Amino acid sequence: MGAETEPFRAVPAEVRPYLAELVRRTRAVCGPGLTGVVAVGSLALGDYRHGRSDVDVTVLVPGPPPAAVLRELADALDHRRLPCPAAGLELVVYAADFARRPSGAAGYLLDLNTGAHLPGRAAFGPDGGPSFWYAIDRAVAHQSGLALYGPPAAEVIAAPRAADLHAALRASVREHGDGTGHLADNRVLNGCRAVAYCRTGRWLAKRDAARQLAATEGHFRPLIEAAVHSFERPRTAALPLPAAQVREFLGWARARVDEHAPAADA
Known part of the structure; x- marks a missing residue:
């Protein structure tokens, strides 16, 4: 991973290769405009438990990108193509401009759940479901998010008011x-x-x-x-x-x- 090795030292060894490949695929799909990839949830708070915890990731893109790019990303990260060693992957994509503003809205461009112990889901924009998960995750990310690619999390993800x-x-x-x-x-x-x-x-x-x-x-x-x-x-x-x-x-x-x-x- 060369220069990319350092950010991954903060995540558990069991998921380190997986996250490195997730970042590589995300960069390949999203291109040079990709703003950031941030580990959130239990990874960010230092309480990841292998076999119990999900891998929670926030991706920030200049946006919104073409729908085909988001679908390609969902496909590239699907558990059937990139097996998740954790209970599952919960990945949310936001437009970078949205993520920088305090908001209680869901606001996502893609909400992807995939893995052995997660019901599969790929929603391309808020679907009327609960928005509180996203607000809380962004608050955690602002405080403690681990930047796997791009600037520190607090610089690119705002906490809700x-x-x-x-x-x-x-x-x-x-x-x-x-x-x-x-x-x-x-x-x-x-x-x-x-x-x-x-x-x-x-x-x-x-x-x-x-x-x-x-x-x-x-x-x-x-x-x-x-x-x-x-x-x-x-x-x-x-x-x-x-x-x-x-x-x-x-x-x-x-x-x-x-x-x-x-x-x-x-």
């Missing part, structure tokens, strides 16, 4: 409270991360946020510790958690997020 980010956090906790399509341990840990962010103003890795809350919230400590224990297992071996306790915790987490609304909206 406080009011938009608070709305995204509320929507996230509400969705995890509903529980559809999410592992119970991940629901609890996402709730921990939302509360920890409201208390500290920093994005923590899920397990770090969980340990912080377990130390202060004795009533929920057994549930949180059980969620961490389950999260440390492969995704296919996640443990069941008491449904009523999970609902109670997420109701509590939503109330804690709501308490921060005045400061967030100021």
Whole structure:
């Protein structure tokens, strides 16, 4: 990789060759105008767990590029053509001008999910689904994103405004409270991360946020510790958690997020 070696030293060895090839293919498809490729999510927060975590990547392009370029990129990175060693790849492409502006909108040009443990998805522009995932991911990227290609993440990806980010956090906790399509341990840990962010103003890795809350919230400590224990297992071996306790915790987490609304909206 030559001069490109240095950025990849910050990512786990299990996914380093994959990410290097992902960047190579993205550059080949997008051409010299490519603005950046940034590792986000658990990779950025230093809590990637092989067999459990996804590989989360944000791509920034001068845009919007021709639709054929986005389709070619989705095809080049499809798990069937570039096998993902992690649970899956979640890759989002934004126009660079959009990513530099604070926004709570979804705003993507391509949302690609592919991998052994992810339902396949390639959406070419917002499709009316929830937008909070994208706002939160951009906030994490602005704080901690790892630039695999291009300038530092904070220079090219803006965090949403406080009011938009608070709305995204509320929507996230509400969705995890509903529980559809999410592992119970991940629901609890996402709730921990939302509360920890409201208390500290920093994005923590899920397990770090969980340990912080377990130390202060004795009533929920057994549930949180059980969620961490389950999260440390492969995704296919996640443990069941008491449904009523999970609902109670997420109701509590939503109330804690709501308490921060005045400061967030100021």
